[in-house]
Amino acid sequence: MRLLHHHPEVQKIDLYTSSEEGTLFSMKYPHTTKLYDQPLLKIDQAQLTNYDVLFASTPAGVTSRLLPPLIGKGPKLIDLSGDFRLNNVADYELWYKKTSAPIKAIEQSAYGLTEWNMEAIRQADLIANPGCYPTAVLLSLLPIIKERLIDASGLIIDAKSGVSGAGNTPGPMTHFSETNENLTIYKIHQHQHIPEIEQGIEQFGNYKTPVTFTTHLVPMTRGIMTTSYAPLTKGVTEEVLIDCLKDYYDGRPFIRVMPESAKFSTKQVYGSNFCDMHVKVDPRTNRATIVSVIDNLVKGAAGQAIQNMNVASGLEETTGLNQVPLFI
Numbered sequence: 001m002r003l004l005h006h007h008p009e010v011q012k013i014d015l016y017t018s019s020e021e022g023t024l025f026s027m028k029y030p031h032t033t034k035l036y037d038q039p040l041l042k043i044d045q046a047q048l049t050n051y052d053v054l055f056a057s058t059p060a061g062v063t064s065r066l067l068p069p070l071i072g073k074g075p076k077l078i079d080l081s082g083d084f085r086l087n088n089v090a091d092y093e094l095w096y097k098k099t100s101a102p103i104k105a106i107e108q109s110a111y112g113l114t115e116w117n118m119e120a121i122r123q124a125d126l127i128a129n130p131g132c133y134p135t136a137v138l139l140s141l142l143p144i145i146k147e148r149l150i151d152a153s154g155l156i157i158d159a160k161s162g163v164s165g166a167g168n169t170p171g172p173m174t175h176f177s178e179t180n181e182n183l184t185i186y187k188i189h190q191h192q193h194i195p196e197i198e199q200g201i202e203q204f205g206n207y208k209t210p211v212t213f214t215t216h217l218v219p220m221t222r223g224i225m226t227t228s229y230a231p232l233t234k235g236v237t238e239e240v241l242i243d244c245l246k247d248y249y250d251g252r253p254f255i256r257v258m259p260e261s262a263k264f265s266t267k268q269v270y271g272s273n274f275c276d277m278h279v280k281v282d283p284r285t286n287r288a289t290i291v292s293v294i295d296n297l298v299k300g301a302a303g304q305a306i307q308n309m310n311v312a313s314g315l316e317e318t319t320g321l322n323q324v325p326l327f328i
């Protein structure tokens with residue numbers, strides 16, 4: 001809402017609910033008073049075709065039923081859930097433990113990792129916005145894997161997220177007294193983003209491998225840091241890795257390959273659509289450490305969704321997304 005509000009090409013925003021029809025949005029979220037004093041509307045398939053763009057921001061298992069009948073009926077559909085991300089239906093059912101979307105709808109969708117799939121995003125009626133962790137992981141690793149600068153079969157990826165990554169619905173893991181002054185490792189070897197990362201590495205990096213990917217909850221509101229470790233291909237130096245990232249992302253407005261600096265932290269992208277990345281080589285182990293940070297709610301969700309809307313609507317990719325990160 002905040003990002004769309006400042007988007008110069010967005011004329012009108014309507015808000016839909018499955019549980020609070022008639023509630024004023026600003027009653028639910030008082031910070032939007034005088035901005036969005038409008039009632040939440042009941043989800044009605046027929047009404048939904050009246051828009052140019054429809055963002056669906058619901059838990060897994062909802063849009064697999066809601067969106068397929070709307071494909072090709074007018075609006076560009078941008079789904080923020082995992083329901084259309086995995087090409088293999090069996091993978092979805094295994095990792096999400098839910099019934100998959102119809103395969104035809106999945107085939108009609110484009111994976112919305114903007115920097116890597118622009119052409120498909122431009123043409124698709126349905127865009128499967130990537131998960132927050134896969135966005136940070138794939139953006140920082142794909143150029144290096146594609147150029148075979150690391151041995152990706154030895155990849156270990158360690159990820160940390162702020163609590164807003166766990167969503168709008170409170171739960172035991174996100175209770176203040178559980179998260180405050182605490183660090184939690186969760187979903188070990190069972191995270192639903194593992195098949196999405198492996199699929200992305202295969203689709204865009206042309207390399208098929210299982211990965212070790214581990215997630216942690218950090219007591220902060222926003223931000224993801226992913227740290228990937230991999231053996232180097234013979235003769236590859238830190239400079240080669242950095243040049244590779246810089247070459248791939250030359251001219252890409254939201255990717256910043258950071259120079260060597262003492263600090264590298266989630267705050268440097270807070271509230272913005274940037275993905276910052278950084279690489280160091282350890283000559284003692286001959287391994288690379290590749291770090292990336294995003295704001296999980298912006299580049300990891302709503303920001304990338306708007307970036308995809310821009311691409312799919314023929315607008316400049318950065319329209320409405322030029323926020324300077326909120327550092328302090």
Ligand SMILES: NC(=O)C1=CN([C@@H]2O[C@H](COP(=O)(O)OP(=O)(O)OC[C@H]3O[C@@H](n4cnc5c(N)ncnc54)[C@H](OP(=O)(O)O)[C@@H]3O)[C@@H](O)[C@H]2O)C=CC1
Pocket residue numbers: 016017018019020056057058059060062079080081082130131132164165166167168169296297300301
């Ligand atoms: N949090 C993050 O960092 C990231 C989130 N995402 C995605 O963003 C989206 C929103 O995330 P999050 O806020 O965590 O999601 P939540 O699980 O908190 O759900 C969001 C809203 O979906 C609505 N909803 C729930 N069940 C249904 C239903 N059966 N039919 C229709 N609507 C329903 C509810 O609103 P109401 O009661 O008003 O209907 C709910 O508040 C999800 O698609 C998630 O996968 C993606 C990347 C990162």
Ligand SMILES: CC(=O)N[C@@H](CCC(=O)OP(=O)(O)O)C(=O)O
Pocket residue numbers: 060080081082130131132161162163164165166167192215217
């Ligand atoms: C901290 C935390 O719990 N993060 C969530 C991020 C998932 C998410 O939001 O992504 P989807 O779009 O795939 O649902 C998790 O690890 O499951």
